[in-house]
Each structure stands twice: as structure tokens, then as C-alpha cells.
Amino acid sequence: MSVSRNYEREFVRTFFTSPTAVEGEDDSAKMLRRAAELRGMQAPDVWIPDNEDATAPSMRDEGAENIVEVVAENGADFPGEIHPRIVWHREDPTTRYQGFQYMLEIADPDNGAVEHIDGFVVPEVGDIDDWKKADEFLTIVEREHGLEEGSLSMSVIVESGEAELAMGDLREEMGKPSNNLQRMFMLVDGEVDYTKDMRAMTPTGELPPWPELRHNTSRGASAAGLIAVDGPYDDIRDVEGYRERMKENRAKGMTGIWSLTPGQVEVANKAPLPPKEGSWLLRFDGKEVELRSEDGREVYDGDAVELEEASDGTYELEVGNDEFELDEDGLHEKLVDMTAYVPSMDDIVDSMEEFEAAKESGKGAIAMTQSATVVIDGIEVELSKDRMWDEATYQAAQTPITLFQDVYEHRPDQHEELEELYGSDVVERATDVGA
Structure with missing residues (x-):
């Protein structure tokens, strides 16, 4: 079955989350404002104002208001895509309804933010019927606010065995007239909650590496024409470990990775690009x-x-x-x-x-x-x-060049750094070859 996609990007290198409201600060939106100012290699391909795990439950109402305010003010100049993460849970209808209300508020055209918002990230999804519930809520949000149907993309975080199995159903379900799942954009691993859901244990208490999950997410994304993104790498000082994780992921076809700091964003933005020197x-x-x-x-x-x-x-x-x-x-x-x-x-x-x-x-x-x-x-x-x-x-060698061309097309704020890295002649040839 051929799946019609609603987005232009072929690759996502960086998935950067920011808390939407910080308790005890004069400006609770300060982390959002800092993220909105990122440019060049420190700016992610996809920015996630995170109104779920990164924000305390007591601050989420304010967090939704902060998303609207900051994105309305700064969204036009932000160089990447913007996909707020709302609350959701496969077993809790109250949480799902709360996430629906946040989407309604954030996507209200009268608030001035939705024109800069590309979609929403839905965490803690379950089986494919649960994915359809989130999709239906997004369709209602679009109709309620007079937005074009399917204009808001939907990405999910795979944090349970149910969600992992659902990726195998996605290709068959997308495109059916009973849903709008063709709005799907990213499949993102959430290894922490996945470990909890699987009741997995290690002697040290550290997370298992879960190479099977990363492979299955990459395979699910490939089958459905979507983008696969790995979960967070918590040791933000271990730059070499972060690079090695990305290298392993790329061998599985997974280019994107969660980034927790602007420093990780810069590393992850550069790592998939071909090197300057052989x-x-x-x-x-x-x-x-x-x-x-x-x-x-x-x-x-x-x-x-x-x-x-x-x-x-x-x-x-x-x-x-x-x-x-x-x-x-x-x-x-x-x-x-x-x-x-x-x-x-x-x-x-x-x-x-x-x-x-x-x-x-x-x-x-x-x-x-x-x-x-x-x-x-x-x-x-x-x-x-x-x-x-x-x-x-030739086709295999073209993949890193296609990545470069995708970056060059969608991230003009990185043109100067790319030309400094490779030289203007190589950049010009790389944008033309394979066309």
C-alpha cells in the first residue's frame, strides 16, 4: 500500500525537549524562551515544548499558556519544526481528555501560535486503537478551529510493549477512510518508561540498551514511511558514548536521536553528516x-x-x-x-x-x-x-548525500556553518549530485 505523507522532511537528526513551565522562577517560561532563540547547529530539527514529563503536573496549565505565548512571539523565526508534547495515557481517559484540552488551547488560531506549530507529540500510547483515539482528537481540534484536516502532524513515543506491537499494524491502518493516521510523522523511543512497562531489571539499575526496540522502531518507521528517533541519552557529559549510540543507530537506519541540551543538539546535528576529511x-x-x-x-x-x-x-x-x-x-x-x-x-x-x-x-x-x-x-x-x-x-551511497540535501533545504540557518565545514564548492556539488 502506498502511503501519502503530509510532511516534507526526509530526516530528523535532533529531537530537543524543553520544560514548558519552571516552578519558582520569576518567568516560568524561561527555558522555552532560551530554546526559541537557538540557531544554527545548536538549534534542533524538531523542538518539543514538553508539557508532559519535563514539566511538573501542577505547572502544566501554565505550561500550555507559555507554549502559546512563546511560540506566538518567536515561532516565525525558529529554524526547526515545533511539536509540543501533551499528556496522554493509554489506560487513563482523564489524562487523554486533559491532553485533548491542551491541544485545543495551543491550536486555537485566536491565540496566535498554531500557524508556527507543525504537530503534536503523544506519549504513553498503547495499541493501534489508542493511536486512533489521539488521531481522532487531532481531527476534532482541526475541525473545531477551522484548520485544514491533516495539517497537524502526530508523533508518538513508544513506551510500552503495546505500542511496540502497534507499529506492526500501522502500515495496514494508515490510509483507511475511518482514520487520519497518514498525519503520522515520527516514531520516538522512550526507553525509560518502556523499561518500566516491561518490568525489566539490571544488576546496576541502569537502563538496558534495548537494541531490539530501536530496530523495531526503525523498521516500523521504514514500513510506514515515517521517521524513527531514538530516546534520550541521559549522561550528557559522555559525548563519545552519545556519538557511539548514534553510530549504532544509523547502522539500523535510525538517524534521529533525543537531545537533552543544546550541546547534545550540536553533536547530534553534525554526527550523521559525511566527514570533511576521509x-x-x-x-x-x-x-x-x-x-x-x-x-x-x-x-x-x-x-x-x-x-x-x-x-x-x-x-x-x-x-x-x-x-x-x-x-x-x-x-x-x-x-x-x-x-x-x-x-x-x-x-x-x-x-x-x-x-x-x-x-x-x-x-x-x-x-x-x-x-x-x-x-x-x-x-x-x-x-x-x-x-x-x-x-x-550508487543508491546506498546516496543516503548520506540525501540527508545533506534535506538539511540544506530545510535548515538555511546552517548554510554558513556547512560551507565553513566543507567549502562552498563541495556544498554546491553535493546539493546538485543525484538530482
Whole structure:
């Protein structure tokens, strides 16, 4: 079944939440005002004024008023999308009704905010019938206020086993005349409440990693033509851990991640983009070590891999506890297997342009050559490997470029930083290639 989508973005890198009302402050909306002023790489693709978990229950009425005030004043200049999170619960009709009332208030055109609001985020959903209830409330809100039907998107936070299973029903349900679920935009993981719902325990009390949930959310989003977003990474000082989490997610097809601070937003905005410079990796014992570039050579500085040349011209290669006696061809073959290249933005664009030119001349596949001089323990080894490019390879390589093009189209506030990073020539070519 073909699903008609109601939004333009292909990717969301950052999902940034802000409390809507802070108790004990002269200005309870101060966190909203700070978030509304974010620009460039510190501004998220999607901003979530959070009138649920981030805001105390006693402050939520004021929080809804703050959303209206701040978005009405600042929404026109905010560079990302704005999706307030309202209260909801699959087992509590009172909470669902309260969320409906907040949506009515926030979306009232007389309040001046709805023209800048792209949709709502619904937490704590259950089975697919519960998703339909939220969708029906949004339809009522649109009709009550004279808004175009389907103009407000709906995103859900997957925080229960019921919601996880519902993702498997979504593709079949979207597009039926009895609902407006084609308004769906993002599927967002909420691992904390999911852990509670699953009654899961770890010896340390830390959250389980839940790779299955992230895979299922990515798969559900792909099947329904939606966007998948990972949940929050609570250790805001662990930048490398945050980057590693995003790297694992991208291998599952999940580009977006929850961001708790402007610092995390900046990291998450940049992480999925192709690097400025290419780099070589040495792979061994389940690890990847980036080689140091020096004078056109790729140097390994560690001690887990050792290389020595014997008097008869053979080589002794030690990798951890394994030892190999190799001739020159054997060493080349072994190091080709142990190395990988991470292409730069310029490299990807070059390869795509070369393949496009070959395709225009009637060729269905071409060989792309990668070469490097790798240095281990002072011994230089010339490496060369060929990779066949066909249409499938081209389409796979196009994904990071499509991401870049999506960012460039929807985030003009980041143009200057992107040109500083890559150079104006590379940016221009990257926006044109694959079109």
C-alpha cells in the first residue's frame, strides 16, 4: 500500500525537549524562551515544548499558556519544526481528555501560535486503537478551529510493549477512510518508561540498551514511511558514548536521536553528516582504530598490532594473540582485509559524479579504486582495493548525500556553518549530485 505523507522532511537528526513551565522562577517560561532563540547547529530539527514529563503536573496549565505565548512571539523565526508534547495515557481517559484540552488551547488560531506549530507529540500510547483515539482528537481540534484536516502532524513515543506491537499494524491502518493516521510523522523511543512497562531489571539499575526496540522502531518507521528517533541519552557529559549510540543507530537506519541540551543538539546535528576529511581504519579483535594521516601515509600508533620484516623478505604480523608469517602478497591481502576507508563528503560526491557519468555513457558498473600507504612499526605497505559500483551501490551511497540535501533545504540557518565545514564548492556539488 502506498502511503501519502503530509510532511516534507526526509530526516530528523535532533529531537530537543524543553520544560514548558519552571516552578519558582520569576518567568516560568524561561527555558522555552532560551530554546526559541537557538540557531544554527545548536538549534534542533524538531523542538518539543514538553508539557508532559519535563514539566511538573501542577505547572502544566501554565505550561500550555507559555507554549502559546512563546511560540506566538518567536515561532516565525525558529529554524526547526515545533511539536509540543501533551499528556496522554493509554489506560487513563482523564489524562487523554486533559491532553485533548491542551491541544485545543495551543491550536486555537485566536491565540496566535498554531500557524508556527507543525504537530503534536503523544506519549504513553498503547495499541493501534489508542493511536486512533489521539488521531481522532487531532481531527476534532482541526475541525473545531477551522484548520485544514491533516495539517497537524502526530508523533508518538513508544513506551510500552503495546505500542511496540502497534507499529506492526500501522502500515495496514494508515490510509483507511475511518482514520487520519497518514498525519503520522515520527516514531520516538522512550526507553525509560518502556523499561518500566516491561518490568525489566539490571544488576546496576541502569537502563538496558534495548537494541531490539530501536530496530523495531526503525523498521516500523521504514514500513510506514515515517521517521524513527531514538530516546534520550541521559549522561550528557559522555559525548563519545552519545556519538557511539548514534553510530549504532544509523547502522539500523535510525538517524534521529533525543537531545537533552543544546550541546547534545550540536553533536547530534553534525554526527550523521559525511566527514570533511576521509580516514582509514584498522580493524582487529572487534575494534576499529583510526589511522593517523602523516605526509600522505596512514600510520598505526598502537601496540596491539605488530609487524616485523624477516631477513628472507617475509613478514611476521602479530594481531593480539595471533601470529601470521606472510610473504609480500599475503601481507597485502591480510591488510586489505583489515582496513576500511571512511569517505569524506568530497569523496562521496566524486564517486557519485563518476558513476553518473559512466551510466550516461552506457556502463552499468565501474570499478572504484582506493589506495593508501599504511605504516605499521615503521614498515610501509602499499594497499590498493577495488570496489564495484553498480546502481545498488550508487543508491546506498546516496543516503548520506540525501540527508545533506534535506538539511540544506530545510535548515538555511546552517548554510554558513556547512560551507565553513566543507567549502562552498563541495556544498554546491553535493546539493546538485543525484538530482
